[in-house]
Amino acid sequence: MPTTMDEVVDFISQLPTATQVAKVQEAAARRLRVIDKEAFAGIQNGSRARITDDLRPAVLRRLSGTVLNRNRTGSRAGFLLDEESTRRLREDPRNKYRIPADTERFQLPGNGVPVTCLELIEN
Numbered sequence: 001m002p003t004t005m006d007e008v009v010d011f012i013s014q015l016p017t018a019t020q021v022a023k024v025q026e027a028a029a030r031r032l033r034v035i036d037k038e039a040f041a042g043i044q045n046g047s048r049a050r051i052t053d054d055l056r057p058a059v060l061r062r063l064s065g066t067v068l069n070r071n072r073t074g075s076r077a078g079f080l081l082d083e084e085s086t087r088r089l090r091e092d093p094r095n096k097y098r099i100p101a102d103t104e105r106f107q108l109p110g111n112g113v114p115v116t117c118l119e120l121i122e123n
Contacts, residue, residue: 061091
């Protein structure tokens with residue numbers, strides 16, 4: 001008979017030491033990393049994607065473009081905006097990025113967009 005979630009929670013709540021609870025926490029964190037990696041495996045270099053409403057700053061939400069290389073852990077990726085999104089960002093009064101008028105596609109600076117804030121779109 002499989003263990004229920006209530007049984008797991010009850011078991012954890014009865015652990016007598018912080019060390020034992022920390023071991024459970026570390027195991028849960030490892031499992032979450034695997035789940036995230038599997039969920040976002042399709043977001044690869046060259047994929048077309050849209051930034052979700054979860055990203056801050058809000059001025060970047062719903063912009064689309066091309067995924068560039070992911071970082072070492074796979075949690076973030078460089079992002080090159082398409083022409084329309086580059087124009088929208090350039091014209092948005094909330095924009096803090098300097099985008100020259102002759103730039104057709106703007107690469108977002110910094111250490112990349114969290115892959116959890118990207119959704120794949122059709123080419």
